[in-house]
Structures are given as structure tokens and as C-alpha cells.
Amino acid sequence: MAIQELTIRTPDDWHLHLRDDALLQETVPATSRCFERAIIMPNLTPPVTTAAKAEAYRQRILAAIPAGQRFEPLMTLYLTDQTSAQDIADAKVAGVVAAKLYPAGATTNSSAAVNSLERLDPVFAALAEAGMPLLVHGEVTDAEIDIFDREKVFIDRHLSRIVAEHPQLKVVFEHITTADAVEFVQQGPERLAATLTPQHLLMNRNDLLVGGIRPHNYCLPILKRATHQQALLDAVASGSSKFFLGTDSAPHSQSSKESSCGCAGCYSAWSALELYAQIFDNLGVLDKLEAFASEHGANFYGLPLNESRLTLVRESWTVPERIQLPQGESMVPFYAGREVQWKLKQPS
């Protein structure tokens, strides 16, 4: 008989957008319900570019953790053309765990980010020296490169060089979407890893474009064709420690998603862990979920494994159509109105 309950070490989310201010009241509980730590993306407006900004942001996140829950935000620094080796050293001292590279214009809130990757070599060297991973949104932004090719071209033009020229640098290729990225990571050194999102494992570009445009499935890097989706599924099913959980949960208001120029990002926090369970179950590798969700990432970052456990049960439920925010706005969560086959068991 199929397994009905699964108890695992409490997972961590190695790629998460919490946003800021009042929205933290919504996003922090959505993640702390089932993740003990998360890598907090720094693409606020203005971005988190210094150790002091990261620490102030961390305090705002801590203030939004529901009573009785344990949650540790792991802070990151947003790289710009002005970031110096000294900024990295200061960030290390302040407890910032990683730095995030957005090519300028690649995604939400990246306009202040990096225009010239070559100029960042001293910063990459400083990261390697500090033992801090470089987290990469791996897409080129050149107007002439087709949006479906931007990840592969980024590997060829930039990532392969960065990995080769900085032999001590740990690199996380974030939210990978292509067979090319899977292969690049598999064939790379131990210090190269990747995060995978629920949407890129569950969907392909048909889910975005067939039968009408589905703005709530629009995220960056954009969903690719089914052969790429299959390569991502094969990667997680392999159990390789180079692949780990990063939801990329990225909330936007309903009005900014359902727009003539809609924002990129899926707000998946309320169902992400359960969807990963469903994905692993469907692949017949539920026994590999715990390592993917709770071990590979911590080991890569050199952090201890969580000691607590949580339980998922095989029970179907429906993701709400809408989340009403106190500020009057609403959000449409990822997988809205759809059934999920696994459910988090509430502690009794």
C-alpha cells in the first residue's frame, strides 16, 4: 500500500522572497509554518546592499514570526556595480551568509543590480575567501537573446567562466529551468549546486500559454518546454546532493500579476512543501524528499541539519483562490483552486 504519512527532518527554503513591511505579516508565517530556515532574497526596493541593511531587514523579519514558532532568516547581500571586497568582508562579520547576483534588468527589482560581471571578480574572490556562496540568477538580459535561451547563454558566456576562474568559490545556480543547467551543474565541481522550484518541476510553458495566458504561472526564468521539465525531474529523482529545495516563493499583488504588463513571480509558500512531496511521490522517490528538502542545502552551506521533525500526510486539499491582505490588496497564490495530494500535519 502507498505510504500515508511521512515524517522528515524540518526542511529549509534555500531561495525565498519575503518582501518587507506589512507584507511580512503574511509571508513570514506562510514559510515558518514548515521551514526552519530560509535564504532571504535581497531584492527589496531599495535593495539590501550593505550589512547594516541586511541586519535591519533581519530584525523586521524576526518581528513577524508567529509566537511559538522557530524560524531563522539567513540574510544575503544584493550585488551592484559598486559592491567592494570590503562590503563582503563586512557582511561576513555581520552574519550575512551569501551574496546574490542579479544581472541588471533580469527580473523583479533588479534594475540596481550588476551591469558588468567582469568587474566583480574582486568581489567573487572576497566571497571565496569568506567561504560565502555566490547565488546567481542565471539569465543574460541582452535584448537580442530569446527569452527561452537566456539561461543557456548565461552558462556559456558567464557562469562557466566564473566557476572556472574562482576555484574556491561556492556557487548556487538558482531556480534552474533547463536540461543545459542540469548538465552544467552535474558536470561541475562539488562547490557548484542548484535550487529547484515547485513551478519548474510541475509545469512547462504550455501551462503558461495554452488556452489563454496564465499570469500566475509567469515567473523568471520563464517556464520552458516539457523536455526541460523532464530533465529537472530526473535531476531531483537522481538524489544528487547538488540539487536542493528553493521555492522562489515571490509574492505580487493580484492587480500587478493580472495586468497588461504583469510581474514575474509565483507566491507558493502556502503549498510549496506539499507540492514537492507530491512531485517526489509521483516520481516514486518519496524516500529522497528528506535529503532534497532538509539535508543537501544545509550541507552545501556548511550549516548544521535541523533537529526537529515534521509530518506530511497523504490527504487532498485545495489551495485557496485568493489571499486577502489587511491593506485591501489581494494575492492569488500559486496553484490557486487546485488540489494538492499531501498536507502538513498540524502539531497536536
Ligand SMILES: NC(=O)N[C@@H](CC(=O)O)C(=O)O
Ligand atoms: N522568480 C521571479 O519570477 N520573481 C522573483 C525574482 C527572481 O527570483 O528572479 C521576484 O522577486 O518576484
Ligand SMILES: [Zn+2]
Ligand atoms: Zn531569480
Ligand SMILES: [Zn+2]
Ligand atoms: Zn527568486
